[in-house]
Amino acid sequence: MTERVTIIGGGLAGCEAAWQLARGGIGADLYEMRPVRGTEAHQTDRLGELVCSNSFRNATLETAVGLLKEEMRRLGSIVMQVADATRVPAGACLAVDRLHFADGLTRAVEALASVRIVREELTELPLGLTILATGPLTSPALSQALRTALGRTHLYFYDAIAPIVTVDSVDMGVAWKASRYGKGGEDYINCPLDREQYYRFVAEVGGAEKVATRDFERCIYFEGCMPIEEMARRGPDTLAFGPMRPVGLVNPRDGKRPYACVQLRQDDAEGRLFNLVGFQTKMTYAEQRRVFRMIPGLEQAEFVRLGSLHRNTFINSPA
Ligand SMILES: Cc1cc2nc3c(=O)[nH]c(=O)nc-3n(C[C@H](O)[C@H](O)[C@H](O)COP(=O)(O)OP(=O)(O)OC[C@H]3O[C@@H](n4cnc5c(N)ncnc54)[C@H](O)[C@@H]3O)c2cc1C
The missing domain is CATH 3.50.50.60 (FAD/NAD(P)-binding domain)
Known part of the structure; x- marks a missing residue:
């Protein structure tokens, strides 16, 4: 050819x-x-x-x-x-x-x-x-x-981006390093929430100000990458069974599984940046800073990227 x-x-x-x-x-x-x-x-x-x-x-x-x-x-x-x-x-x-x-x-x-x-x-x-x-x-x-x-x-759906924080701003006196079920050593940073902290967090996510999407179209989300506020809207326990699920994690400080947990994944080779796994969001930037700093260990979090929502276009093509 x-x-x-x-x-x-x-x-x-x-x-x-x-x-x-x-x-x-x-x-x-x-x-x-x-x-x-x-x-x-x-x-x-x-x-x-x-x-x-x-x-x-x-x-x-x-x-x-x-x-x-x-x-x-x-x-x-x-x-x-x-x-x-x-x-x-x-x-x-x-x-x-x-x-x-x-x-x-x-x-x-x-x-x-x-x-x-x-x-x-x-x-x-x-x-x-x-x-x-x-x-x-x-x-x-x-x-x-x-x-x-x-x-x-065109067909379309909305897809979102999760925030990234600096590792130095995470309180490791609260958070700890471990992988789920011990698979992979100390690769993730885990921020534990007890029951009360979890439901307060979910309520704040629900009430936080969001960025509006184009008003003439319905906001259809990609189910595999849904904003956390949409998950919270579907039920108060949804996040605890989604990105905040605690299964396979034991807090070494009390030897117990937390009620919920936010995982942070390394984002750069130097290990300076970590992203909030599964924390795509369309909350406004100010609200993200306020609400995410409610997570134990992230009270002083320094955000180098905040979450956002984008319209994705696709076509119907033969698979
Ligand atoms: C907000 C958002 C969040 C996402 N989150 C995830 C995720 O967490 N995990 C995941 O797996 N996927 C995610 N995706 C999907 C992600 O985009 C794809 O997985 C991956 O990037 C697709 O690769 P691609 O090569 O098809 O497209 P892209 O990586 O987007 O590359 C397409 C390229 O085409 C260029 N381009 C566009 N139009 C033109 C033009 N007319 N002329 C010349 N160049 C053009 C663009 O600049 C771009 O560089 C997300 C997408 C968006 C928008």
């Missing part, structure tokens, strides 16, 4: 596509619009930037997601090579230092002689072989072109 392939989008999918095409001896033009045009969630000009969680989920072969990653490794995946090289401690999960990961992926794709990286937004679907890898934050103009081509309205 001599025809070059156009790849639109330099995220995980676009980088992997460029890499695999290069391995097959096929040239590609990879269009990435950042930094010329940004998205609501990306913060850098790096290829393969992770906008929310730094975890690729479970890494063990007994799980479907672990098996998928191993299959990708055996297929020579660049995403997996870089993820393995930039791994940070995360118990049974594969999590990465997001900056090192994006740097590694950018360097790997830039080094491909057969791939030309073009920092430009494509607003129309090009003629010729094209891989559309613009992800959930496809630019509005290209989104409109897709809509015209497909002749139907």
Whole structure:
């Protein structure tokens, strides 16, 4: 095959596509619009930037997601090579230092002689072989072109981002380090809540001021990454069975399982930053600071990133 392939989008999918095409001896033009045009969630000009969680989920072969990653490794995946090289401690999960990961992926794709990286937004679907890898934050103009081509309205859902704090601001006199069920040593920081603290926290989450979504559309959430206030709205105990579940954790200070627990996962290689696992939110920034500082151990938390909510676009395509 001599025809070059156009790849639109330099995220995980676009980088992997460029890499695999290069391995097959096929040239590609990879269009990435950042930094010329940004998205609501990306913060850098790096290829393969992770906008929310730094975890690729479970890494063990007994799980479907672990098996998928191993299959990708055996297929020579660049995403997996870089993820393995930039791994940070995360118990049974594969999590990465997001900056090192994006740097590694950018360097790997830039080094491909057969791939030309073009920092430009494509607003129309090009003629010729094209891989559309613009992800959930496809630019509005290209989104409109897709809509015209497909002749139907877009599907959408809302996805959210969780906050990140500095490790130095966590009170380790209250929190402790451990992985759930002891799998993975002391990889996570755990902030325990007793029953009273938990229900007070849930009530504050429910009453906190939220950022409004576009008023003309219904807020449909991705069930796998729901804002904590939406979980709290579904019932006062939902969080205790979700991201605040205490199972597999014993507080070494009293030898008991806490009523609820907030886990913090390492976010950078240096171990300076930790994210609040599963704490996606659309509370206003001021409310996030106030409410999250109610969590024992986070009273003095210094936030380097706060949570936010974004509209994700997708199309109905054959699976
Ligand atoms: C708020 C939010 C939270 C998320 N949280 C998680 C999470 O916790 N865990 C998880 O697994 N996934 C999460 N996702 C989904 C996440 O985006 C994907 O897992 C992953 O990034 C998808 O990779 P991708 O390559 O398809 O898209 P992306 O990584 O988004 O890459 C697409 C690229 O295309 C570029 N682009 C867009 N339009 C154009 C254009 N017209 N021309 C040129 N370039 C363009 C963008 O700048 C971007 O770099 C979240 C998404 C959002 C928006």
